[in-house]
Amino acid sequence: MSLREHEYKLDRETIIVSETDEKGKIVYANEDFCKISKYTKDELIGKPHSIVRHPDMPKAVFEELWATIKRKEVWRGVVKNRTKDGGYYWVHSTIYPSETVDGKVKYFSVRVKPTTDEIEQAEAMYAGLHQS
Numbered sequence: 715m716s717l718r719e720h721e722y723k724l725d726r727e728t729i730i731v732s733e734t735d736e737k738g739k740i741v742y743a744n745e746d747f748c749k750i751s752k753y754t755k756d757e758l759i760g761k762p763h764s765i766v767r768h769p770d771m772p773k774a775v776f777e778e779l780w781a782t783i784k785r786k787e788v789w790r791g792v793v794k795n796r797t798k799d800g801g802y803y804w805v806h807s808t809i810y811p812s813e814t815v816d817g818k819v820k821y822f823s824v825r826v827k828p829t830t831d832e833i834e835q836a837e838a839m840y841a842g843l844h845q846s
């Protein structure tokens with residue numbers, strides 16, 4: 715992790731919401747998502763959610779995320795994301811699988827400020843996963 719990267723901390727009122735199609739392409743992003751990520755709605759809509767992926771996040775975390783939501787279960791985890799300006803922000807993320815009336819799979823994600831403990835635990839765990 716570069717020391718020059720700036721951390722953007724969420725405040726307790728911030729709730730980052732997005733919705734994707736079955737492949738993880740963003741179809742909805744709320745104002746807080748734009749505010750924190752520094753992307754405009756136009757830049758986010760239609761892009762894969764990996765647009766905010768941070769290189770410190772191990773691949774295995776996302777494999778487990780996708781396996782969980784494809785089983786139609788809710789996934790919860792602590793995620794480090796990258797901002798457009800090269801900074802980062804930590805979130806506590808909950809992803810809900812859902813289906814439209816015509817049978818299309820969609821996913822919703824709601825992210826709030828994690829606790830310092832949650833960030834520290836995730837950082838340690840992800841550093842270990844990178845080595846394996």
Ligand SMILES: Cc1cc2nc3c(=O)[nH]c(=O)nc-3n(C[C@H](O)[C@H](O)[C@H](O)COP(=O)(O)O)c2cc1C
Pocket residue numbers: 732733734737738762763764765766767768771776779793795809821822823
């Ligand atoms: C609803 C939803 C929200 C997601 N949110 C994030 C996110 O905030 N950050 C992230 O890096 N990946 C997120 N992902 C996972 C990405 O789709 C992707 O799997 C991940 O960024 C890893 O990129 P890759 O699959 O291209 O390796 C989300 C997926 C879904 C379905």
